[in-house]
Amino acid sequence: MRRFPRIAAVLAGIFAAAVLTGSGLAAEAIKGAAPTDPALIEKIRKSNAECIACHTEAALKAPPRADMDLEKLKTALMDPALFDKSNHAGMECKLCHGQGYVPYPHDPGARRLISACTECHAQKSMRIEMQFDASVHAKNLKDKFTCQTCHDPHVYKVAQKIGDPHQIVAQDNAMCLDCHNSDLRFAELGVTMTPRKARPDIDKIHDWLPNTKAHWESVRCIECHTPVSPTKSLAMSHEIVAKDKAEKNCVTCHSQKTALRTRLYRHVAETEAAQYGFVNSAVMGSAYVIGATRNSYVDQAALVLIGLTVAGLAGHGLLRLVLAFIRRRRSS
Amino acid sequence: MSHRIFLLPLWLRLWHWSNALLIIILTVTGASLHFADPDLTLVPFRLAQRIHDIAGLALVALYGFFVIANIISGNWWQYVPKPGGFAHRCLVQTRFYLWGIFRGETHPYPPTAEANFNALQQIVYWFVMYFFMPILLLTGLLFLWPQWAPKQMFGVDGLLPIAMLHYLVGLVIVLFMIAHIYLGTTGVKVTSLFKMMITGWHED
Numbered sequence: 001m002r003r004f005p006r007i008a009a010v011l012a013g014i015f016a017a018a019v020l021t022g023s024g025l026a027a028e029a030i031k032g033a034a035p036t037d038p039a040l041i042e043k044i045r046k047s048n049a050e051c052i053a054c055h056t057e058a059a060l061k062a063p064p065r066a067d068m069d070l071e072k073l074k075t076a077l078m079d080p081a082l083f084d085k086s087n088h089a090g091m092e093c094k095l096c097h098g099q100g101y102v103p104y105p106h107d108p109g110a111r112r113l114i115s116a117c118t119e120c121h122a123q124k125s126m127r128i129e130m131q132f133d134a135s136v137h138a139k140n141l142k143d144k145f146t147c148q149t150c151h152d153p154h155v156y157k158v159a160q161k162i163g164d165p166h167q168i169v170a171q172d173n174a175m176c177l178d179c180h181n182s183d184l185r186f187a188e189l190g191v192t193m194t195p196r197k198a199r200p201d202i203d204k205i206h207d208w209l210p211n212t213k214a215h216w217e218s219v220r221c222i223e224c225h226t227p228v229s230p231t232k233s234l235a236m237s238h239e240i241v242a243k244d245k246a247e248k249n250c251v252t253c254h255s256q257k258t259a260l261r262t263r264l265y266r267h268v269a270e271t272e273a274a275q276y277g278f279v280n281s282a283v284m285g286s287a288y289v290i291g292a293t294r295n296s297y298v299d300q301a302a303l304v305l306i307g308l309t310v311a312g313l314a315g316h317g318l319l320r321l322v323l324a325f326i327r328r329r330r331s332s
Numbered sequence: 333m334s335h336r337i338f339l340l341p342l343w344l345r346l347w348h349w350s351n352a353l354l355i356i357i358l359t360v361t362g363a364s365l366h367f368a369d370p371d372l373t374l375v376p377f378r379l380a381q382r383i384h385d386i387a388g389l390a391l392v393a394l395y396g397f398f399v400i401a402n403i404i405s406g407n408w409w410q411y412v413p414k415p416g417g418f419a420h421r422c423l424v425q426t427r428f429y430l431w432g433i434f435r436g437e438t439h440p441y442p443p444t445a446e447a448n449f450n451a452l453q454q455i456v457y458w459f460v461m462y463f464f465m466p467i468l469l470l471t472g473l474l475f476l477w478p479q480w481a482p483k484q485m486f487g488v489d490g491l492l493p494i495a496m497l498h499y500l501v502g503l504v505i506v507l508f509m510i511a512h513i514y515l516g517t518t519g520v521k522v523t524s525l526f527k528m529m530i531t532g533w534h535e536d
Contacts, residue, residue, distance in 0.1 A: 210381055214478055250377035251370045273488070288491035291368035291377070298496070299367070302503050309507050313514040323434045 034090030044092045051093045051101070052080050065104075078154040087157050096153070117147045124235075131238040140193055149189070150175045159236075160267045165218075165286045168264065172220045177202070205243065218287045219253070219264055228252065228259050236263065254291035258283070339448055340532040343401050348529060350394055352509075357387045359506050366499060388472045395469055398461070410448045411458045421451035433518060443534055460508050464501050471498035 035041055053064055055078055060070060083089060094102065100110025118125045125147075132138050137145045159168045179185045186199040206212050224247040226237040252259045256279050265282045273281040277297035284293040340348075364373070364380040375383070402408040424440045429452075432440070441450040449457060471494050474481045482490035519525035520536050528534045 208378075210385075211478065249370070250381070251368045251373075254365075254377060255368045255370055257370070284488045284492055286489060288489045288495055290365055290495065293489075293492060293495075294366065295496070298499070302499075305503070305507065306510070309510050313511065317514065317517065319434060324436065327436050 041090070044090065048093050051097075052078075056080060067105075082155045085157065086153070086155050087161065088153055117151075117153070127235075128238045135238060135240040136242040137240055140197075141189055142192070144189055144192060149179075159264075163267065165264050165268065169216075169218065169220050172222065173216060176221045218289075219260070223247070223253065223260070223263050228262070251291065254289060256280070256292065256294075258289065258292035260289065260292065336533050336535050337443075337445055338532055339443060339445065339534045340528065341405070342532065343405070344407065345529060345532055347394065347398050347401065351391070351398070354387050354391045354394065355505065355509055358384060358391065359502070359509070361387065362502055385476060388469075388476065392469050392473065395465060411454060411461065413451065413454045413458065414447075418451055422455065425450050425452040429515075429518075442536055456508070460505065464504050464508075468498065468501045468505060471495075471501065 035044065053059060054068065054073065055076055057077060057079075060073055060077065063070065063073075088096075096115045098110060098113040098115065100107035100113050137149075157171065159172070162168045162171065179189055180199065181202050183199050190197055190199075203212065209215055222236055222240065225240050225242075227239055227241065227245075228247070247259075258280055260283055261280060265280075268282040268285075271278075271281040271285060273284065277295045278284060279294050279296055280289070280292045283289055287293070361375055361380040361384040364375040365377065365384060367374075368377050374380075402411075421441065428437065428440050439450075441447070443449070474494050475491070475498060478491055481494055484490050485493045516525045516529075517523075519528070524535060
C-alpha cells in the first residue's frame with residue numbers, strides 16, 4: 001500500500017496540475033471528467049475493454065487465457081457496472097494504472113507506477129491530510145491506512161453526485177462496516193497495532209442509541225464520528241474520531257438547528273414545504289427526525305391554544321371566586 | 333346533613349390516578365423531545381426518550397386494563413350518551429358552566445349511581461377515551477417500532493404524518509387534562525370532587 005501523501009508530494013501534485021491545466025486536453029484528463037469527444041470515448045472504451053476482459057468475476061470463472069495466475073487475479077477484480085456509475089466513470093484504466101499493465105504478462109514493477117490519488121486530487125488532499133492526521137485511523141494504523149482503504153476508486157461516488165440521502169448512507173456506511181463489521185478485515189488492518197485490538201461488536205457498542213437500526217439506515221457513521229463543521233459549504237471532515245470524542249449529544253441532530261443540514265443533507269435543497277412552516281423541509285422528504293422536522297405554525301398554534309385555555313379557565317375561576325365572595329358578604 | 337353515595341370503585345380510582353400520572357410524565361417528556369433545543373432543556377433528550385418509551389408502554393397496558401375492566405364491570409355504559417333530550421341536557425350543562433355557576437346555582441344534573449356523568453362529561457369522556465386515546469396509543473406504538481410505519485406518505489417520510497397526528501392528539505389530551513383539572517374544582521366545595529376521586533364517595 002502506498003503511503004498517505006506528504007505535503008511535498010501534494011505540492012508537487014498541485015504544480016503538475018497547474019502546468020497541465022495549461023492545455024485543455026490535459027485538464028480534462030487530470031480532473032477525470034468524462035470526455036465528450038466520440039472518438040476519444042471510443043478509444044477509451046476499447047482500451048478499457050482489454051483490461052475488463054480479464055479483471056472481472058466473469059473472466060475469473062471463464063479465463064480468456066490459459067496462462068493466467070488466477071489466485072493473483074482474484075485480488076484484482078472490478079465490477080464494470082459499478083465503475084460506470086462511479087466518480088471515475090469514463091476514465092481510461094491506464095490513466096491511473098500506467099503503461100506497465102498494457103502488455104501481458106504485466107510489468108513486475110507496474111504496481112509502483114500506479115498514480116497516487118493526490119496526483120489529481122492535490123488541492124483536496126491538502127485539507128484532508130491535516131484532518132486525517134488527527135483521526136483515529138492515522139493514530140492506530142499509520143501508513144497501512146490509505147485513501148483506498150475506504151474509497152474504492154472503481155466504485156466510490158461523492159455524495160453530491162448521488163443526491164439521495166438513503167443511497168449516500170448505504171454507500172458510506174458500507175465503507176466503515178467493511179472493516180468494523182468483519183473480524184477478518186479488522187484483523188488484517190490492525191495487525192501492526194500494539195497491543196492488538198479485538199474488533200468490538202458493532203451492535204453492542206451502539207446499544208445506547210435508540211432505534212439503532214433506524215439510525216444506521218438514515219444517517220452515516222461519520223455524522224457522529226467526525227467533528228461538526230459549522231459551515232455548510234465545507235465537505236465532511238476526514239478526522240474520524242473514536243467513541244471518546246464521538247457525538248453523543250442527541251440534540252446536535254434532534255433540534256431545529258440540526259447539524260444534519262450541514263452534514264448529510266447539505267446537498268439537498270429545502271423543499272416548497274418550507275413555505276408552509278415546515279422546519280428543515282430538506283430532511284423531511286427522506287426522514288422524520290424528532291425535534292428537527294416540525295412545523296413552526298402548528299407549534300405556535302399549540303402554544304397559543306394552551307395559553308388561551310389556561311387564561312380562560314383562570315379567568316373563569318377568578319370570576320367564580322369574586323362572585324362567591326360578593327354573595328357571601330351580601331347574605332351576611 | 334350532607335348526602336353521601338358511593339360512586340367510584342377502587343379499580344376505577346387506581347386507574348384514574350395512574351392514568352393521570354402517566355399522562356403528566358408523557359406530556360413533560362414528549363414536549364422535551366418535540367421542542368428539543370441545545371440551549372433550553374426541560375428533560376435531557378436521552379432521559380426523556382427512555383422515560384417516554386417506558387411510560388408510553390405502561391399507558392398502553394393501562395388502557396388495555398381500562399377497557400377490559402369497563403367491559404367486565406359494566407362501567408362502559410356510563411360513557412354512552414343516552415337519547416331523549418341529550419342535546420338539551422348538554423345545553424343546560426353548558427349554561428350552568430357559563431352562567432349558573434357564577435350565581436351559585438346547584439349542579440343541574442348531580443351524579444347518581446345510575447348516571448355518574450352529566451351529558452357533557454359523557455360526550456367528552458367518550459371521545460377522549462374511545463377516540464383520541466386509541467389514536468394516541470397506536471401512533472405512539474408506530475413511533476416505537478417505526479419499521480411498521482409506511483415508508484412514504486404524501487411525498488414525505490411515512491413517520492412524519494404519524495408524528496404530526498401523535499402530536500396533535502397529544503395536544504387535545506393536554507387541553508382536556510387542563511380543563512379536567514379545573515372542572516375538578518367545581519364541586520360543592522373546591523376540593524369535593526378531588527376528595528371523591530380519592531375516597532370514591534360523592535357528597536353534596
